[in-house]
Amino acid sequence: MATRTRPAKKKSAKKKFIPNIVVFACNWCSYAGADNAGVNRIQHSPHFRVIRTMCSGRVTPAFVLKALKLGADAVLVSGCHFGDCHYIFGNYKAVEQFEKTKGLVKTLGLDLKRIRLEWVSAAEGGRWANLINEFVQQITELGPSPLNPKPTYE
Amino acid sequence: MNASLEQMKKNRAFLCLECGKCTAVCPISKVNLAYSPRRMLAAGLFYGAEDLVSDQLLWSCLTCQLCSQRCPVDVRFSEYMRDVRVYAYSRGSWGNPSHGGAMHHIMEMAASPKLKQNRTEWISDDLKVRQRGEVVYFVGCLPYYQELFGKDFDFSPLSIAVDTVKILNHIGIEPVVLENERCCGHDLYWLGQVERFAQIAKLNLDEIRRSGAEKVITACPECAVALKTLYPEVAGDNGLEVKHISEVVLENRHRMKLGDRPAEVTYQDPCRLGRYLEIYEQPRQTLASVPGVSLREMPHNRRGATCCGTTNWMNCDAGCKRIQHARLEEARATGAETLVTACPKCQIHFRCAECGGESQQVGIKIADYVNVIASALEA
Numbered sequence: 001m002a003t004r005t006r007p008a009k010k011k012s013a014k015k016k017f018i019p020n021i022v023v024f025a026c027n028w029c030s031y032a033g034a035d036n037a038g039v040n041r042i043q044h045s046p047h048f049r050v051i052r053t054m055c056s057g058r059v060t061p062a063f064v065l066k067a068l069k070l071g072a073d074a075v076l077v078s079g080c081h082f083g084d085c086h087y088i089f090g091n092y093k094a095v096e097q098f099e100k101t102k103g104l105v106k107t108l109g110l111d112l113k114r115i116r117l118e119w120v121s122a123a124e125g126g127r128w129a130n131l132i133n134e135f136v137q138q139i140t141e142l143g144p145s146p147l148n149p150k151p152t153y154e
Numbered sequence: 155m156n157a158s159l160e161q162m163k164k165n166r167a168f169l170c171l172e173c174g175k176c177t178a179v180c181p182i183s184k185v186n187l188a189y190s191p192r193r194m195l196a197a198g199l200f201y202g203a204e205d206l207v208s209d210q211l212l213w214s215c216l217t218c219q220l221c222s223q224r225c226p227v228d229v230r231f232s233e234y235m236r237d238v239r240v241y242a243y244s245r246g247s248w249g250n251p252s253h254g255g256a257m258h259h260i261m262e263m264a265a266s267p268k269l270k271q272n273r274t275e276w277i278s279d280d281l282k283v284r285q286r287g288e289v290v291y292f293v294g295c296l297p298y299y300q301e302l303f304g305k306d307f308d309f310s311p312l313s314i315a316v317d318t319v320k321i322l323n324h325i326g327i328e329p330v331v332l333e334n335e336r337c338c339g340h341d342l343y344w345l346g347q348v349e350r351f352a353q354i355a356k357l358n359l360d361e362i363r364r365s366g367a368e369k370v371i372t373a374c375p376e377c378a379v380a381l382k383t384l385y386p387e388v389a390g391d392n393g394l395e396v397k398h399i400s401e402v403v404l405e406n407r408h409r410m411k412l413g414d415r416p417a418e419v420t421y422q423d424p425c426r427l428g429r430y431l432e433i434y435e436q437p438r439q440t441l442a443s444v445p446g447v448s449l450r451e452m453p454h455n456r457r458g459a460t461c462c463g464t465t466n467w468m469n470c471d472a473g474c475k476r477i478q479h480a481r482l483e484e485a486r487a488t489g490a491e492t493l494v495t496a497c498p499k500c501q502i503h504f505r506c507a508e509c510g511g512e513s514q515q516v517g518i519k520i521a522d523y524v525n526v527i528a529s530a531l532e533a
Contacts, residue, residue: 062253062259107298
């Protein structure tokens with residue numbers, strides 16, 4: 001995190017882009033999974049902000065669109081694996097909603113790589129860390145969102 | 155509200171007689187006793203708009219202008235509401251948007267000049283469109299509606315766009331479809347987001363000018379109102395001739411070959427097309443001119459037509475559903491099998507009212523005006 005506030009180094013020819021990723025994590029699995037990664041001290045990229053929702057099925061297209069509108073470079077929606085949902089079928093709802101979101105984001109002309117739906121259980125701290133690292137890497141390569149008014153650079 | 159004096163003069167609010175005819179006809183007042191246009195106007199006159207800013211009911215007004223039709227002194231209540239909303243929005247007040255505000259986010263994103271949309275995929279090879287030309291077909295939000303509502307309500311909003319181009323091709327017009335056309339911003343205007351609306355107007359007008367067109371045709375009443383009356387208000391006279399598709403069809407009716415399509419239909423006047431643009435007869439005449447189509451009128455028609463229950467994707471509640479059900483019942487009582495509307499939003503709202511349980515369904519088919527005309531086209 002420290003690199004975010006430090007003034008930009010003058011030496012480097014090309015500054016590295018730091019993505020700003022919004023994560024919607026469900027209360028029962030993914031949020032606990034993220035916690036698990038922390039408790040187990042698994043090093044992973046800090047360039048994401050988690051917003052806890054009670055269920056991934058609650059994340060409608062409006063959530064993702066608002067994040068993108070406010071300048072998020074990417075959005076990750078994360079919930080329980082199929083069959084594990086605390087509310088039985090919430091993650092099936094999440095898939096339904098995410099299909100709509102994908103259609104809207106595509107029509108808006110944004111890269112579909114910027115939004116992602118993943119399943120992380122409360123025990124999968126390692127998987128969470130890998131997932132975040134991989135996503136941050138992918139978005140760093142993709143560059144800032146056209147709707148991001150102030151992209152962050154190293 | 156500091157700037158209200160000028161606005162109140164402009165909207166003729168001072169002339170209010172407090173006769174209450176507005177409240178008597180208001181579709182929202184019928185289903186929500188707490189909502190009263192008369193009370194809101196009186197409160198604004200006596201105490202200023204400050205009280206209204208925190209009032210959720212401020213965002214319930216449909217701006218359908220039914221009250222203005224009845225008002226004996228022509229108070230422009232819808233415009234008054236809009237002016238109060240401008241102030242309320244600047245103070246951070248906001249209503250309760252339907253669909254989680256998805257449509258509002260899309261509209262607000264449309265104000266960003268960097269947005270490069272991907273919205274022309276629906277144009278198939280058999281549709282003749284151009285990059286540059288004299289006539290622009292302004293599609294509106296249909297590609298977004300397709301993604302957001304197409305699956306849930308089992309209809310294809312984009313079929314309206316396809317059928318409009320088919321009709322235009324049939325009468326020998328090859329329209330320009332803009333690659334990066336934005337939402338017209340109509341809803342943002344009525345919700346008080348003036349700056350964003352002006353930005354969208356500028357971007358859209360630039361896009362239209364780049365295409366070299368002088369005439370704009372649209373199949374959406376809200377886009378027509380925005381382009382025809384609201385854009386000149388914020389961006390000055392643009393010299394564009396804006397027409398709704400029903401006007402174009404009526405002008406070119408003699409050149410169209412329509413086959414026999416027996417159907418009993420009734421027509422829903424969208425508030426923007428009717429009371430705002432005074433286009434009542436063009437859709438009716440052209441519908442009735444399709445061989446086999448017989449047009450039946452609902453008791454509330456033309457100037458007195460009831461609205462579809464929600465506008466600007468704002469404050470949709472159980473009351474709005476009741477307005478929609480009442481309107482659908484009225485349509486069914488005419489004996490018509492299909493309710494024809496000229497506004498994609500009317501169709502979305504009516505279909506939403508019909509997608510409840512079976513006991514709540516009225517059971518009438520809903521179709522768009524251009525779908526009916528295009529289905530009768532013969533080569």
